Amino acid sequence: MxxxxxxxxxxxxxxxELQRGGxxxxxxxxxxxxxxxxxxxxxxxxxxxxxxxxxxxxxxxxxHKMQVVAASDWVLDIGPGAGEAGGEVVAQGTPQQASQSRESRTAPYLHRAL
Incomplete structure (x- = not known):
């Protein structure tokens, strides 16, 4: 098996799904x-x-791959941590906008990927 x-x-x-057509x-x-x-x-x-x-x-x-996140139309960054320390939207918007968030731990990495 x-x-x-x-x-x-x-x-x-x-x-x-891609082979089915648009x-x-x-x-x-x-x-x-x-x-x-x-x-x-x-x-x-x-x-x-x-x-x-x-x-x-x-x-x-x-x-979690920043090259994929940077190529997105819209980002929702949920944090600030994992598990019980997470669950809040800390950044949202275009990748450029999300990369400017001061609350996001992901923002500096996203900024570098842009």
Whole structure:
């Protein structure tokens, strides 16, 4: 029996969806879609996600790779920490706007990625 990681299964579902053509109006929620990917594959994935958005879909991604966050249309940074120390929106807006937040621990890294 073949077993796939969550990320692998998610990418297979995404590839299947991309082959269906541009229906538009669908919301895709991805959890760490770049986890375990080579940098060249991350760029390829970003192009495919852009295609989904260009076709009229919405892509929501929980992501920690700053190159992906920096390429987003909108950022919600939830913190200030993890677990019980988190859960508050500490920054939101375009990547440029979120990178200027004084409350965000992510902002300096995002600023460097821009």
């Amino acid at each position: 073949t077993e796939l990681s969550g990320g692998e299964a998610q990418r297979i579902k995404l590839a299947t 229906r538009g109006g669908t919301v895709y929620i991805l959890d760490e879609p770049t986890n375990g990917l080579h940098p060249a594959d991350i760029e390829r994935l970003q192009r495919q996600l852009d295609r989904l958005v260009d076709a009229g879909n919405t892509v929501i991604a929980v992501e």
